[in-house]
Amino acid sequence: MTAVDKSHGTGRSAAREPPRRRASATEPSATTPTTLTPKPQTTTAATGPADLLRQMMRIRRFEEKCAELYSDTKIRGFLHLCIGEEATAVGVMSALAPGDAVISTYREHGHALARGLSMDSIMAEMFGKVTGCSRGRGGSMHLFDAEHRFYGGNAIVAGGLPLAVGMALADHMNGRANVTACLFGDGAMAEGEFHESANLAALWKLPVLFCCENNGYAMGTALARTHAETDLAARAASYGMVSWAVDGMNVEAVAEATKRAVAQIRGGGGPCFLELRTYRFRAHSMYDPDRYRDKSEIEQWKRADPIPALTGPLLSSGTLTEADLRRWSAEIDAEIEAAITAADQGQLEPVADLTRFVTSEANRTGGPW
Amino acid sequence: MTPDQARAMLETTLREIVPDADLSTLAPGADLRSTFELDSLDFVELVDKLSTRAGFRIEEDDADGLRSAEAVTQFLVTRSSHVGQQA
C-alpha cells in the first residue's frame, strides 16, 4: 500500500474533514521506487509566499465579483466558482514554466488567472464579448489562450485528459522539455478516460502532470458515494506513476509538490499524479441549491481557508503589513472594476462571423453547411 | 296578349340572342332558325326566354312548331288567352 497522507478523505463517510495544518506536501507514492531530485526551475511565475497570497486574494475577489455579476445577469450560462480552492490553482501554476501547457476543466477561472491570462480577457469572455479570450464563444467554462498555452476549460468531465496525453506526446516526440499539466476533479477519476489516459501516459512515459483537485464532491455526490476506493493517489499509483496526496488548502504545499513533480517529469520520469485535497466553499454552480452537504461541514472547511491560513503567518512574521493587504485589495478591486468596464464596453462578435472557425479559414466554404 | 304584344315580345327576345339582328325586314313566315342562324342551343334559349316572359311553360312539342314569327305570335296569343281564361 502507499504512503499517502491519510489525514482526510480516506474514510467511507460522506462527510469530509479539513486537513490538519501541514507545512509541506505529503510523501510520494508509487508502485515503483522513485527518487525526488529537485532541480532549479525555470518558472517565471512568482513563487514567494506573499505573491501566492496575493494571487489567491485576486482569484477570490474575482470569483466573488462573478457571483455578483451573475446575479446581475451580466454573466450567463453555467458558472462554476473555485472559492475555497484558490490554493490549488495558484500553487500548481506557480511551478509551471511558460512553455508548459495547461488543460483545465469548467471550474477554471482561477487556473486561467494564475496562469497569466488577463482578467480583462476572462471577464470579457464571460460577458460574451469578442474581446474575450475565446471571442465570447466559450463563456465561463471554455477559456482558451494559445499564447499562454492554456488549452481550455473542458466541460466534458475527463474530456481534456487524452488531449494532455497527446500534447505531452508531441513534446516527447519533438524532444521538448515541456510538461503538460491537466487539472481535473475527483469526479473525473470515475471516467474511463482518466484510466485510459493515465495508462497511456505512464505506458509511454509522457510528460504529463495529472492534478486532481479532489474537493470531495462530483457535483453533488460525495466521493465515497461514487468510488469504492477513495484514496485517489493510491489508485493513480497503480498505473505505475509517481503519486502524491497533497493538502490542497495549503498553497505552499501545493506549490512545493508541483515543483517536485514537474522536476521529476522533466527529468524523464514519466507522468506524475497529484491529489490536491481541497474544498469549494460555494455551491457547484449558480444553479446548485447545495442541499447535499451540511452547513457545518462547510464551516469546518472554511476554518482551513487558504487565504487567512497564509495571511496570519505572513503578518506575524512581518513579511507583510496590513497596509500591504489594503493596497492589494484596492489594486485588485481596481483591476476587477477595470475588467468589468472593459468587458461592458467590449464589442459583440458580428453575427456574420457565426460560421467562422467551424473550419480553418482555408477550408471555409461560405455555404450554410 | 295582343298579336302586336306577342310580336314585340319575340323581337325583344331575338335581340337578346342575336344582338345585331335586323328585325325590320323579317317576313312573318320566314324560318327563324335559318334567318338568324340559330342552332339548337339558341333555339332552346329563345323558347326559354319566351316562356319566362309569357309566364307559361312552352312544351317541347309546341316549341317544335315555333318556326316563324307568325307561328310564334299566334302561339303566344292563343296560349295567353287560355292562361287568362284559366285564371
Added chain:
Amino acid sequence: MTKTAAQSATPTTTPTADGARQTTYREALREAHRDALKRDPRVFLMGEDVGRYGGSFAVSLGLLEEFGPERIRDAPLSESAFTGAGIGAALGGMRPIVEIMTVNFSLLALDQILNNAATLLHMSGGQLAVPLVVRMTTGAGRQLAAQHSHSLEGWYAHIPGLRVLAPATIEDARGMLWPALEDPDPVLIFEHGSLYNLAGTLPDGAAEVDISRAAIRRVGSDVTVIAYSGGLGKALAAADLLAADGIQAEVIDLRVLRPLDDDTILGSVRRTHRVVIVDEGWRSGGLSAEIAARIAEQTFYDLDAPIERVCGAEVPIPYAKHMEEAALPQPVDIVAAARRAVAPSG
C-alpha cells in the same frame, strides 16, 4: 475557398514516373502512409495493432520495421485516450494519423471526435486548429454480424468542423491521405472493409487527389445514381445492367461526405432529372436523407420523378450470409430504383 490538390503548397516528393501499375486498395493505402511518413517528420501512425501486428487490415504491414515504434505506435485498447491523444498531439504541432480498427469502436472515442476535434477551433475563437487524420474501417458484407458491420460515416458527416472522406477507388486510397494530412482541420477517412482487396490499376503519377469534390465515375443522361465507398461498385454494376436496358445512368462517387459537394450532385440531377441515392447506412436520418433533402431544397423543380433511396435495411446486420445480403443494398435494388425513376408506369 476549398483546398484542392492542385493548390497544395507542398510538392510531391514521391516519384511520379513509377507508371501505371497493378495494385490493391490496401497496398495503395500503405503506400500513401509510407509516402506521408517520408515526406513529413510530424506524421505518425497510432492505433490498435498498427505496429507488430501490421494493422488489423494489414494496411500498415511493414511500416513498423521501416519507421520504428515512435512513429508506428501500438496503442492500448483505449479508443478515447489515443484518439484524444491524437488531438492533443495535433495541437502540439504533430500530424497524427489515428487508426481506429472499425467504426463501431470509434463510438468509444466519439466524445473526443465531437467535443474536442470538431469543436476546439470554433470554441476557442479560432485559436486551436486540430490537424488530425482519423482512419477507420466501415461497412458490412463480410459476415461480421451486428457489432462489426455498421456504416456510421453518416453520423460523422453530421458534425460541423470535420471533413469526412470515403475513398472508394484505388486512386483515392492512394491519394486522399496526404491532402488530409495537409488539411488544417480534422479529417476522418472511412475505408470500407470490402474494398481492401480491390485490385486495379493505379494511374501513373497518382499521388494526391482533390478532397473537396465528388467524382462522376460514369456519365449518363437518364438517371443519377449517387453512391460512395462500398456502394460505388454496386452502383457501377447496376449502371451496366441498366445500360443493357437502354437506361444511361450517371454514377456519382461522393468521395467527400462532409462537406458535401452540392455542385456536382445538383449539376448531375439537373441534367438527368432523376436520382437514386445508394447508402449502406440506415435510411432514417441518414446521409441519404441529407442528400435527398438538399436535392429537394435546391433543385426541386428539376426533378422529374420522386427521389429514390436504396439503403441498408433498418436492422442490426445479421451474421448469416443470405440475411446479410438481404439487409444491404444490392445492384438489383439499385436497378429497380432507377427503373422506377426512369421508366413510365407499365
Added chain:
Amino acid sequence: MPSLGADMEEGTLLEWLVKPGDTVHRGDIVAVVDTSKSAVEVECFDDGVIDALLVDPGQVVPVGAVLARIEGSAAATGPTSTGLHVVSPVTPIAPSPLVRHRAHELGIDLAAVHATGADGVVHRRDIEGLAHAGPARARVSPLARRLAEANGVNLGAVSGTGAGGAIRADDVRQAMAAPATSQASEPTTSGLDADQRAIAMRNSIAALMSRSKREIPHYYLSTTVDLQRTSEWMRERNRELPVGERLVPSAALLLAAARAAREVPELNGHWVDGAFRPAAGVDLGLILSLRSGGLLVPVLAAADTLDVSQVMALMRDLTRRARAGRLRGSELSQPSISVSNLGDQGVESVLGVIYPPQVALIGFGAVIQRPWAVDGLLGVRPLVTVTLAADHRATDAAIGARLLKTIDRILQTPEET
C-alpha cells in the same frame, strides 16, 4: 400578360373590367386579353386595390409584361409588380358552373379544393376525387410542372405516362411539340381591327389545316344512326326539365362520341414523334363555328365521365362564352379527340379535317326525318349521319368502324347514359 399557349409571345389587352381604386380579390376577372386565337379572361390572384392600369386597351404587350399594379396585396414584392404579372396560365380560374354545381351537391368548399390544372382551375375530377378519397392533386413532377409553366402548356391536357399516371417532363415536351389547336377568335368591340383579327385567325386555320392534310393520311368512314330511341328518351326527360335546361340531341351525340372514344382508346390521343400516345382521359374538343367566321375548339374535360345533363350544361356554357369571346385558357387546351357537329347548319354529313396531333375527328350531320326500314317495315325515323375522319398512321379502318358502331350502340341505349 399571361401566356396562354406555347406559341404565344404577346397578347393584346382588349378590355379592362376594373379601374384604379377598385378593390379586387383573388379570383376576380379583371381584364380580357386577346391571344390571336381567342379572347381570354384574366383573373387576378391577389387581394388588394388596383393602383394603376399599366396597359391600355388595344395595346400589344409581350408575355410577362405587367398589366396592372395592385396595392396592398399579400405578395412579398409589395406594390410594384404583382397581380397580373403572370407568365403562364396559372391565373386561378373560377370553376365551371358544373363544378360549382357538383361541389354544392357534394357539400364541398371550393376554396379548399386542390386544383389539378396548372392554371389552378378546379376540375370536376378534383371535386369528385375529394368526395371519394380526400384531397387529390394531379401527379406532376416538379420538372414537368416547371416546363409546363415556362412554356404555357396546360397540364390538364397532358396525359401522364409516369407511375400512377404522373405527368413527367417528356409528357410535357410532347405536348409542346404538338402545336396548339387552331383556335380563332372572333372580333370584339374593343379596340382591335376586325380585319386584322380575321386575317390572323384565317392564317392560323390555314396553317393548321394545311399541315393536317399534308401530314395526316386521312381515312373516312360513315354510318347512319337511328335516333328514335334517343329522341323519345330525351323528349321524356324534357317534359320534366325546366325549359332552359331542356336537352337537345347534340348533347346526346357529344356524350356518345366521348363514351365511344373511351371504349376505343386507339383513336383517343395524339400522334407525336412518330408514335401514337393514348390520352389518359377523354377531353372532347367541340368545334364551334363562329357566326362571323372562324372556329373555336373549347374542351369538355373528362367528357366521358359526365352525364347528358352535365354535357348539356357545359356545352351551353362553353358555346355562349366562346361566342362572347370569354373562353378561358384552360378551356382551349389540347383535346384528345374532337367533334364537329354541323347538324344545325343543315349539313347531312361532315368529312372533317383532323386537328393534329389528334388522330380522329367525329362528325355529326343534321338529324333528319327519313324513311327507314325497321324489322322489315318502312317507317319515318329521325336519322343522323355519323362520320369519322381518322389518321391512318395510327389506326386502320377496322378500329374506326368499331368507334362508329360503338356510337350507334350508345345512342340506342340512351337510358344508360
